[in-house]
Amino acid sequence: MSHTILTGSRRAFLSGAGAMFATSAVAKTAKGGGQPEKLDVIVVGAGLAGLNAAHVLESQGLKVAVVEANDRVGGRLRTGHAEGYTAELGGSEVGPLYGRVRNACTQFNVGLTEDGGKSTPFVLNIEGQMVLPKDWASSNANHTMGAEREILPFLIQNRLFFDWVPFEDPADWLEAKYHEHDMSAAAYMRARGVSEAAIRLADIDLNGPSVHSVSAMSIFRDLARLKVEGFNDPTKPQYGAGNTSKRHYIVGGSDMLPKAMAAALKGRVMLKSPVSAIDQTADEVEVRLMGGERMRARFVVMAAPFSAVRYINFTPGLPTAQANAVQGAIYSATTQFHFRVLKPFWEADGLPPSIWSDRFFERAFVMDKGGAHGSLIVWMNGDGATRLDAMDLPTQRAFIMAELAAARPSTAGALEPLFEYSWEKNPFVGGNKHCFAAGQVKMFAKEMALPHGRVHFAGEHLRRMEPGMESAMETAEIAALEILERA
Numbered sequence: 001m002s003h004t005i006l007t008g009s010r011r012a013f014l015s016g017a018g019a020m021f022a023t024s025a026v027a028k029t030a031k032g033g034g035q036p037e038k039l040d041v042i043v044v045g046a047g048l049a050g051l052n053a054a055h056v057l058e059s060q061g062l063k064v065a066v067v068e069a070n071d072r073v074g075g076r077l078r079t080g081h082a083e084g085y086t087a088e089l090g091g092s093e094v095g096p097l098y099g100r101v102r103n104a105c106t107q108f109n110v111g112l113t114e115d116g117g118k119s120t121p122f123v124l125n126i127e128g129q130m131v132l133p134k135d136w137a138s139s140n141a142n143h144t145m146g147a148e149r150e151i152l153p154f155l156i157q158n159r160l161f162f163d164w165v166p167f168e169d170p171a172d173w174l175e176a177k178y179h180e181h182d183m184s185a186a187a188y189m190r191a192r193g194v195s196e197a198a199i200r201l202a203d204i205d206l207n208g209p210s211v212h213s214v215s216a217m218s219i220f221r222d223l224a225r226l227k228v229e230g231f232n233d234p235t236k237p238q239y240g241a242g243n244t245s246k247r248h249y250i251v252g253g254s255d256m257l258p259k260a261m262a263a264a265l266k267g268r269v270m271l272k273s274p275v276s277a278i279d280q281t282a283d284e285v286e287v288r289l290m291g292g293e294r295m296r297a298r299f300v301v302m303a304a305p306f307s308a309v310r311y312i313n314f315t316p317g318l319p320t321a322q323a324n325a326v327q328g329a330i331y332s333a334t335t336q337f338h339f340r341v342l343k344p345f346w347e348a349d350g351l352p353p354s355i356w357s358d359r360f361f362e363r364a365f366v367m368d369k370g371g372a373h374g375s376l377i378v379w380m381n382g383d384g385a386t387r388l389d390a391m392d393l394p395t396q397r398a399f400i401m402a403e404l405a406a407a408r409p410s411t412a413g414a415l416e417p418l419f420e421y422s423w424e425k426n427p428f429v430g431g432n433k434h435c436f437a438a439g440q441v442k443m444f445a446k447e448m449a450l451p452h453g454r455v456h457f458a459g460e461h462l463r464r465m466e467p468g469m470e471s472a473m474e475t476a477e478i479a480a481l482e483i484l485e486r487a
């Protein structure tokens with residue numbers, strides 16, 4: 001069997017713009033009867049979590065290898081490039097309190113900028129009507145009730161849940177006294193007299209599968225953390241220009257950071273190497289790759305999302321709470337379509353450029369980058385994206401363009417497709433972020449991150465305090481420290 005070892009050439013290989021890995025970098029593993037190489041730690045997954053765990057462990061002298069299922073490092077940090085346009089298809093905003101991400105940028109010589117592009121004002125497109133935000137309260141497309149009528153559809157979730165957050169300190173969300181809030185966001189709203197029309201609109205904006213499945217605790221945890229970073233005006237959106245807290249973006253694209261981190265590792269980063277099984281004894285762990293290769297180490301950091309861990313066989317099996325957390329994990333699907341704007345369609349109809357809609361495309365942000373007239377990004381979350389994932393992406397794209405034109409005829413002929421990406425269709429990621437379904441915080445949130453013998457867990461899905469990229473870094477640090485205490 002032929003193996004490619006990425007050692008000396010790895011740095012140049014990884015830092016090449018848009019580098020794609022043609023060969024799996026599996027080294028010194030054995031198939032069948034050969035003697036597998038002994039490592040201190042095998043890290044599964046080359047997202048931020050896996051790469052950060054590998055760095056912390058290497059910095060303490062441990063021998064580490066990273067195995068990655070896909071043909072690239074970075075996981076949910078993924079940047080597309082077209083002439084004059086850099087498209088972030090995954091994580092991009094570096095929050096003001098992302099100490100670990102910011103440190104890593106300094107350590108690995110990756111730049112940060114405040115310039116992430118500017119978004120533009122929205123027009124609402126509800127029940128086939130174009131409604132200016134100032135006219136929403138009196139619009140006949142607005143079926144919400146009483147004081148709700150004043151709240152713009154994309155602010156309903158923020159506005160309502162912000163006032164209901166039951167804990168001040170985001171670290172408190174695991175405490176048993178808050179378990180009574182661990183019910184679906186829809187049930188939570190209903191119990192507080194929110195109209196069905198408002199619940200339906202809140203569902204469109206949710207970054208989770210659906211308000212009917214996601215626990216209110218998932219929303220509270222996010223909002224409590226946002227409050228700490230200074231988001232204290234729920235009359236503004238969390239995203240885009242509405243969020244005034246200082247955010248940064250990675251120069252050259254978000255995936256520059258994981259590429260730099262991978263290039264700086266001493267050990268191997270093995271691409272196209274999906275792990276299929278983890279067998280452990282009291283002394284060591286054997287990791288089996290889908291190709292049949294086996295590797296051994298004293299410990300494993302499992303930094304794959306639970307949506308992918310569910311396809312890995314563990315012997316002995318995971319404890320019940322953790323197995324339930326893996327099998328029951330729900331992820332928010334996200335699909336994005338990026339278009340270059342060929343002509344300023346908003347000048348033709350005199351409406352604000354961006355659109356927030358109850359049609360399939362949900363959100364269409366016009367940004368000031370990507371050409372003379374900027375770009376348009378369609379961003380679908382949750383069940384809305386899942387509904388379309390049965391179609392292949394080109395079919396989805398054609399459908400979305402038709403939907404945009406039906407909502408707003410001036411977009412016809414005004415958009416040139418650039419990129420599209422569905423996170424749910426990536427079987428090794430499965431979605432944008434982990435959410436708890438109703439009842440799951442109570443059922444297993446405390447146990448899901450515990451080590452299973454010699455296997456330690458890391459990744460965004462195990463977040464305690466921090467969100468997004470920072471949570472990947474934080475949980476990796478915890479897993480690495482747990483191992484260092486035992487090594």
Ligand SMILES: Cc1cc2nc3c(=O)[nH]c(=O)nc-3n(C[C@H](O)[C@H](O)[C@H](O)COP(=O)(O)OP(=O)(O)OC[C@H]3O[C@@H](n4cnc5c(N)ncnc54)[C@H](O)[C@@H]3O)c2cc1C
Pocket residue numbers: 044045046047048049050067068069070073074075076077089090091092093094095273274275276303304305308309312334423428429431432433458459460461467468469470472
């Ligand atoms: C559209 C989108 C927008 C986002 N926006 C932001 C934002 O603005 N700010 C922010 O902070 N965060 C944002 N995030 C979230 C952020 O990107 C993630 O939280 C973070 O990158 C997750 O890192 P991770 O290492 O935990 O997981 P991942 O990045 O998913 O890495 C896991 C890795 O494990 C690999 N893997 C899976 N199964 C196996 C297997 N069997 N064998 C080997 N390898 C395997 C996967 O291929 C993957 O590379 C966004 C995410 C998305 C998708």
